[in-house]
Amino acid sequence: MSVLAGIHAIWLRELKRSLRDRGQFIGGVSRPILWVLIMGIGLNPYFRGEVYGEVRYVVPFTFIQFIFPAVIALNMLYTAVQSAVSVIWDREFGFLREILVSPLDRWAVLLGKVLGGATVAIMHGLLVVLLAPIADVPLTPVRLLKGLGLMFVLAFGLTSLGMIIANRMRTFEGFGVFANAVILPLYFTSSSIFPLDPSLTRAQMVVIFPEWLVTVVRLNPLTYAVDALRGVFINFHQFPWVTDLTVLFGLSLGCFLIALWDFRRV
Amino acid sequence: MQPVVEVENVTKRYGPTVALNDVSLHINSGELFALLGPNGAGKTTLVHILCTIHAPDKGTAKVAGIDVVRHPRQARSRIGVVFQDPSLDDRLTVYENLDFHGRIYGVPRAVREERIAEMLALVGLEEVRDRLVRTLSTGMKRRLEIARALVHQPKMLFLDEPTVGLDAQTRHKIWEYIRTLQQRHQLTVLVTTHYIEEVEQCDRVCIIDHGQVLALDTPAALKARYGQERLRVRFKDAGDAAAAAAQYAARVLRHAGDEVDLASEGEAFVEAFLSAHGTRIRALSVESVSLESVFLSLTGREIRDEAAGPRDQLRAFGRRGGEHTA
Numbered sequence: 100m101s102v103l104a105g106i107h108a109i110w111l112r113e114l115k116r117s118l119r120d121r122g123q124f125i126g127g128v129s130r131p132i133l134w135v136l137i138m139g140i141g142l143n144p145y146f147r148g149e150v151y152g153e154v155r156y157v158v159p160f161t162f163i164q165f166i167f168p169a170v171i172a173l174n175m176l177y178t179a180v181q182s183a184v185s186v187i188w189d190r191e192f193g194f195l196r197e198i199l200v201s202p203l204d205r206w207a208v209l210l211g212k213v214l215g216g217a218t219v220a221i222m223h224g225l226l227v228v229l230l231a232p233i234a235d236v237p238l239t240p241v242r243l244l245k246g247l248g249l250m251f252v253l254a255f256g257l258t259s260l261g262m263i264i265a266n267r268m269r270t271f272e273g274f275g276v277f278a279n280a281v282i283l284p285l286y287f288t289s290s291s292i293f294p295l296d297p298s299l300t301r302a303q304m305v306v307i308f309p310e311w312l313v314t315v316v317r318l319n320p321l322t323y324a325v326d327a328l329r330g331v332f333i334n335f336h337q338f339p340w341v342t343d344l345t346v347l348f349g350l351s352l353g354c355f356l357i358a359l360w361d362f363r364r365v
Numbered sequence: 366m367q368p369v370v371e372v373e374n375v376t377k378r379y380g381p382t383v384a385l386n387d388v389s390l391h392i393n394s395g396e397l398f399a400l401l402g403p404n405g406a407g408k409t410t411l412v413h414i415l416c417t418i419h420a421p422d423k424g425t426a427k428v429a430g431i432d433v434v435r436h437p438r439q440a441r442s443r444i445g446v447v448f449q450d451p452s453l454d455d456r457l458t459v460y461e462n463l464d465f466h467g468r469i470y471g472v473p474r475a476v477r478e479e480r481i482a483e484m485l486a487l488v489g490l491e492e493v494r495d496r497l498v499r500t501l502s503t504g505m506k507r508r509l510e511i512a513r514a515l516v517h518q519p520k521m522l523f524l525d526e527p528t529v530g531l532d533a534q535t536r537h538k539i540w541e542y543i544r545t546l547q548q549r550h551q552l553t554v555l556v557t558t559h560y561i562e563e564v565e566q567c568d569r570v571c572i573i574d575h576g577q578v579l580a581l582d583t584p585a586a587l588k589a590r591y592g593q594e595r596l597r598v599r600f601k602d603a604g605d606a607a608a609a610a611a612q613y614a615a616r617v618l619r620h621a622g623d624e625v626d627l628a629s630e631g632e633a634f635v636e637a638f639l640s641a642h643g644t645r646i647r648a649l650s651v652e653s654v655s656l657e658s659v660f661l662s663l664t665g666r667e668i669r670d671e672a673a674g675p676r677d678q679l680r681a682f683g684r685r686g687g688e689h690t691a
Contacts, residue, residue: 101471108468116456193452197513200416201469202442 105203106211113215127223134170135230139163167234168328169291171227175220175254180278182216183261209362216258224250245331253324256351262358289321320350369394369521369553375424384410386576397547399567400557407576408557412525416446429520445514449525455499463513470517484512504535524556561656579663591662592654596629599648
C-alpha cells in the first residue's frame with residue numbers, strides 16, 4: 100500500500116514538473132504543427148506516382164494521413180528524452196539522494212518515474228491526435244482506445260530508453276546534440292515519412308530503395324511502433340500485427356529491465 | 366539505554382584513499398552530537414554509511430538498533446537526513462516538497478498534513494508555503510530541508526554541514542532550530558561541521574581527521590584535557606625572542622623569527638612574563654582555551670576551507686538554464 104503511495108508521489112512529481120515547464124509544452128505543440136500542417140500539407144501532392152497518365156498514390160493514402168501516426172511517435176520520442184534530462188537533473192542537483200534514502204524500493208522509484216514520463220509522453224502524443232480532423236484521419240472511440248493502448252506501451256518503452264541514456268550521461272553539456280543524434284535518425288528510419296517496401300503497394304515500380312536503407316528501417320524498432328499506430332489510425336500496415344506488437348512489447352519490457360538493472364547500481 | 370547510533374570498527378576505502386579507518390562511536394538517545402573535522406576528514410562518508418548510501422568495507426553500523434547494511438530500508442524509515450548539498454526540488458512549492466517526502470515515507474494523509482503544518486511553523490516558513498522553492502533564499506531552503514527531514518518523525522536526524530555557505534546570522538538561526546528540535550522533541554541529532562565555534566553548544570564532540578577519531582567527549586572535557594591557553598608574543602627583535610624562548614624552553618609552542626608562542630596558564634604567568642619582558646615586546650595577545658586550540662593540538666593544524674569544486678560549477682550551469690539544452 101505504501102509502495103503504491105510512493106509510486107503515485109513520484110508519478111505526480113514528474114507530471115507537475117513537466118506541466119510547469121513551458122519550453123517543453125511549446126515544443127510539444129510546435130512539432131505537430133510543423134510536421135503535420137507544414138510537412139504534411141506541403142508534400143501531399145508529391146506522394147503519388149503517375150502511371151499511364153493516371154494519378155495514383157504510392158500507398159492508398161494522402162501523405163498527411165501517412166505521416167500522421169508517425170508524428171505521434173515523434174512527439175512522444177522528444178518527451179521521453181525530456182524525462183531523461185529530468186533524471187540527470189535529479190542526480191546532479193541532489194534530489195535523487197532524497198529519493199534514495201527513502202524507504203521506497205528502487206524498482207518502485209523507477210516505475211514511478213517511467214510512468215510519470217510515459218503519462219507526459221501520452222499527453223504530447225494526444226496533442227498530435229488533436230490534429231486528426233485536419234489530417235483527414237477519422238477518429239472513432241475504438242480507434243482512439245486502441246491508439247491510446249499502443250501509445251502507452253510505446254511511451255513506457257521510450258521513457259525507459261530515456262532512463263538508460265540518462266544513466267550513461269554525466270553532464271548536460273552536449274545533451275541537445277546527443278538527443279537530436281538519437282531522435283532524428285530513429286524517426287527518419289522508422290518508415291515514418293516514406294513507406295518501407297514499395298512492393299507492398301500498387302506503385303512498386305515507381306520507387307526503388309537501396310538495400311542498406313531497407314535493412315536499417317527493418318532493424319529500427321520504432322518502425323514497428325509506427326506501423327502499429329498506422330494500422331490503428333489509418334488502417335494501413337506493412338508488417339503483420341504479431342510482429343508489430345512483439346517488437347513493441349519486447350522493446351518496452353527490455354528497456355525497462357535494462358533501466359532497472361542500471362538503477363539498482365546507482 | 367541503548368545508544369541510537371552504534372558504529373563499530375568501520376573502515377571505508379575509495380580506491381587507494383582510506384576515508385574511514387577503524388572508526389567506532391556511540392551516540393546516545395536525545396544527544397546533540399557533533400562530528401568535527403576539516404573537509405575530507407571522513408565526516409560525510411560516515412554520514413553516508415549511516416544513511417545507507419554507501420556500505421562500509423569493514424565493521425558494522427546500527428541506527429536505532431537496526432543494521433544499516435543488512436536492513437537498509439528499515440533503517441531509512443527511522444532516519445531523517447539533511448545533506449551537505451541541497452536536495453530539494455526547486456520546481457515544486459514548499460508544501461509540495463514536504464508532501465512528496467511524506468508520501469514516499471508512507472505517512473498517512475491526515476498525519477502528513479498535521480506534521481507538515483507543525484514543521485512549517487517550527488522553521489517559520491508558513492508564509493511561503495505555496496511558493497516555488499527556487500524563489501527562496503539559501504537560508505530558507507536549508508530550513509525547509511530540516512523541516513522535510515522530520516515529516517516522517519525519525520528517531521535520528523543527520524545534518525551534514527547544515528550551515529555551510531550561510532551568513533553568520535542565518536547560521537545562528539539554524540542552530541537555534543536544531544537545539545529547539547533536539548530539546549522539544551527529544552530527538553537525537555548528529556551534526557557534522559568544520560566551524561569550530563558551532564560545536565561549543567553540542568552535548569558531545571567527536572574530532573575526526575584523516576578518517577580517524579582523535580577525541581570524543583563533551584566540549585568542556587575536551588578543553589580541559591587538550592586545551593591550552595596560549596600567549597602569542599611578537600618581540601621587537603629576533604634576539605630578544607630567542608632569549609625568551611630559551612628562558613621558557615619547556616613552554617615554547619612555536620618560535621619563528623621575532624615571534625614566540627608560549628603555553629600559558631592564568632594571569633599570574635602573563636604578569637610575570639610582562640614584568641620580565643614587557644619593554645622588549647611589540648605585540649602580545651592571550652588566546653584562552655577554545656576548541657580551536659583543542660583541534661590545533663590534536664591535529665597539529667588549523668581547520669581548513671576549500672574552493673568551489675566541479676559540482677558547484679555544474680550547479681551554476683544549471684542555474685543559467687542548463688536543463689533546456691535539449
